[in-house]
Amino acid sequence: MQVVTAKTAGFCFGVRRAVETCYDQSSKAQGKVYTYGPIIHNEMVVRDLEARGISVIRSKQELEELKEGTVIIRSHGVEKEICDLIGKQGLKMVDATCPFVKKIHKIVREKSEEGFQIVVIGSREHPEVEGICGWSVTPVTVIENEQQASAFVRENDKPLCIVSQTTFNSKKFDKLVEILHLLRYDRDCILNTICNATEERQKEAAELAGKADVMIVIGGKNSSNTQKLFEICKEKCSQTYYIQTLADLDLSLLPSVGYVGITAGASTPYNLIEEVSKQCRK
Template identity: 50%
Template structure:
């Protein structure tokens, strides 16, 4: 059986950078090291960090309840209030927010300060989106996650609109939703802030899914970019499976397919990808 592994599968630049920053802090720390929430959506990596002495500071908890230490902000970023709260509680903040996400924070902050209405395309429950919303300097902000919400969106004050997207948003949905909103006649400045790593990963996954008999998407169950990959691959290949580790995958016997494709979300370690790859080959 032929196994096609996506070149883009696995850790992205932002996740690698956050891990390197964390490893650096572990090495030099004389005291406690926390990550604000799990560093990435992968239990194996989080457990490994815990063994090295890193504690997860619960999101939305009171930072004063934790003895002072170094608090690493993960690649998703956080709101301005959270950042200030951690600082104010006597911790040292080490900001590992991905520079691509940081850029969205700055844009939202600047454009909202200039009086524009902000629209964020993304999942309102996702930490990255919550963080982005938290840099808006006014209450004039909406998060839109579905085409229906885009169709129902109404702007009562005729302001100009500045639109950004969660970095892992689906590229096709971005274009569709912007079209729907522009069709309402608003003055919209839409900036495609979807990260290239995400775009390339989604395009490659879609291409491979269109060429194979079965497709495996590896990712954490809470990983938004992995779930989006699953959605995209399912549209092209009806035999698409979402797994977290090689153990989740038992090839049916007999498995009468000639080609299987593999992709993985941005927080999937190489070791898991290799295990799944070998299991398919065997």
């Protein structure tokens, strides 16, 4: 049996940077340290950080109750309102928002101020999308599927500024833009802000799944980029399994001969990917 791990499996640049920021703050920050939301969709990492004194704030109300300490913003970013609140409460903010997400905040801020109608292609419930919407000075439309794109109505004669959640599927993005483009308007500004890390991971996963007899996708159950990877792999390889930890790996499902492909979402630590790979080879 051949076991091949995708080169792009695991932490991307932005997630690695955010996790390293936490470990760095756990040793040097004065006073209590918090992350606004779990730093990544990985329970093992979140528990390890808790053991090092970093707690998770889960809501705006919890933030409003804090009187001191350091708040780390995760790679997904947050609404402007949250940054302002941290300042107002007299807390220290350490911003680990991924620079690629920060760039979208800037675009949305500027374009909304210039009078563009902002459209975000992505999942409304995703924290990154909530954060992006929170930088616009005008209401934002979030479009996730073809039905919503077809039902979209342009506000008066406003030009559109279309951006994407960084982890959105690039093919779906093109399709939704195509539908919105039926309402073509010369001054529209269409920006594919899907991060390369996601595209490359998705592309490599599809290639690997196309060759594999069994495909294993590793990642937290709440990780949207892992869920998307799973969808992509499942299309190419019917025997695709989604696991969160080594304990979820059912070795009886692996072929005795053939090809096993492994990929992992952006929040999956390298050591877990290694453990799964080793276990498959046994």
